[in-house]
Amino acid sequence: MFSPEGPSLRELAVQALSSVERGYDLLAPKFDHTPFRTPDAVLDAVGSALRRMGPFDAGLDLCCGTGAGIGVLAGVCRERVTGVDFSAGMLDVARQRVRPTGPPVSFVRADARALPFAPAFDLVVSFGAFGHFLPREVPGLFTQVRSVLRPGGCFAFPLVAPPRPGSLGHGMLLGFDTVMRVRNALWRPPFVMYYRAVRFGDVLRALAEAGFRVELYTLPEFGRRRDGSPRVRLVAARPAG
Numbered sequence: 413m414f415s416p417e418g419p420s421l422r423e424l425a426v427q428a429l430s431s432v433e434r435g436y437d438l439l440a441p442k443f444d445h446t447p448f449r450t451p452d453a454v455l456d457a458v459g460s461a462l463r464r465m466g467p468f469d470a471g472l473d474l475c476c477g478t479g480a481g482i483g484v485l486a487g488v489c490r491e492r493v494t495g496v497d498f499s500a501g502m503l504d505v506a507r508q509r510v511r512p513t514g515p516p517v518s519f520v521r522a523d524a525r526a527l528p529f530a531p532a533f534d535l536v537v538s539f540g541a542f543g544h545f546l547p548r549e550v551p552g553l554f555t556q557v558r559s560v561l562r563p564g565g566c567f568a569f570p571l572v573a574p575p576r577p578g579s580l581g582h583g584m585l586l587g588f589d590t591v592m593r594v595r596n597a598l599w600r601p602p603f604v605m606y607y608r609a610v611r612f613g614d615v616l617r618a619l620a621e622a623g624f625r626v627e628l629y630t631l632p633e634f635g636r637r638r639d640g641s642p643r644v645r646l647v648a649a650r651p652a653g
Contacts, residue, residue, distance in 0.1 A: 433498055433499055436477075436499040437499050437500060437501030437502070438501065439501075441501075449478070449480055450480050450481065450539040450540050453633065453634075454539070454570055454572075454631075454644065455480060455481060455483065455484050455539070456633075457631040457633040457634070457646075458539075458568070458570050459483070459484040459487050459488065460633075461629055461631060462484065462487075462488045462535070462537075462568060462646075463487065463488050465566070465568075466489075466535070467488055467489070467490055468488055468490070468534040468535040468566070469489060469490055469491040469492075469534045470489060470491050470532060470533045470562075471485035471488070471492075471533060471534065471535040471536070471537065472485075472493075472494050472495075472496060472529070472533045472535070472536045472537070473485055473493070473494070473496070473537055473539075474496060474524055474536055474538040474541060474557065475496070475497055475538055475539075475541030476495030476497050476502075476503075476519070477497055477499075477502045477539075477541075478505040478506050478509060479505070479506030479507075479509060479510040481495075481537055481538075481539045482495055482506070482510050482512070482517055483510075484537060485537060486512055486513065486514040486515060486517065487514065489514070489534075490515060491515055492515050492516050492517075492518070493512070493514075493515050493517045493518075494517070494518050494519070494520060494529075494533075495517070495518075495519045495520070496519070496521075496522050496524065496527065497519075497521065497522075498521060498522060498524070503519045503521055506519055507519055524541070524553055524556060525545075525549060525552060525556060526556065527556045527560050531559065531560055531561060531562050531563075532562065533560050533561055533562060533565060534561070534562055534564075534566070535566050535567075535568065536557050536560065536561060536565070536566070536567045536568070537567075537569060538567075538569045539569065539570065542615070547614065550614070550615070551618045551621045551622050552622075554567070554618050554619055554621075554624065555623070557622070558622050558623055563651070564650065564651075565651065566648055566650055567619075567624065567647075567650070568647065568648045568649070569646070569647055570631065570644055570646055570647070571612055571615065571644070571645050572644050573612075573637060573641060573643050573644065573645075615647065616647075619647075619649045623651055623653070624649035624650060624652060625649070625650055625651075625652040626647060626648070626649045627647075627648045627649075627650075628645050628646070628647060629646040629648060630644075630645060630646075631643075631644040631645065
């Protein structure tokens with residue numbers, strides 16, 4: 413799962429026994445060499461879909477990490493791009509690695525549950541961040557996103573269809589979540605990372621609760637499952653009313 417440049421087992425253990433913020437500060441230098449980074453294929457497919465929907469003026473990457481999604485925004489935004497994350501270590505790496513060739517890029521350290529922005533963005537994206545929030549926090553997170561969007565703005569993110577029960581992928585996710593729940597029952601501070609909790613129906617309900625209307629787009633680059641449903645969808649949510 414990890415390349416030779418990725419973290420060692422000992423490093424992962426130290427990170428997992430830290431808080432989410434401290435754990436990602438420690439992981440940041442090697443984060444791009446782990447499976448936790450959003451694959452380039454997903455970033456490219458989302459970028460292609462957003463180019464068909466855009467262009468946009470100002471863009472925000474929510475929970476930007478080391479900045480993998482900044483290039484997506486830079487390709488569809490004309491005025492400026494901002495990345496926000498609460499891990500100082502992740503932002504340090506992003507500042508070093510991101511070399512913008514389009515609009516100006518800036519990074520802000522902040523908690524996504526209390527965004528320090530006015531309604532100043534036409535597009536907000538997020539890649540793989542929702543597992544770091546408890547299910548009860550997600551509607552509030554989406555409300556924060558709505559509060560920073562300009563009228564007519566868009567909140568966009570990919571959702572991958574979950575592995576089928578009994579598959580290797582399902583077993584791995586179930587095992588990972590079980591380990592995290594046991595860890596959090598025995599150790600403080602908690603490390604919130606529950607990827608099985610990010611369910612399609614729950615996300616749609618949370619968006620509606622936060623005042624969004626939702627459009628779904630199939631990302632054809634990833635094909636369909638045996639039942640005909642898309643393997644990966646792009647969720648495009650806009651403030652209702």
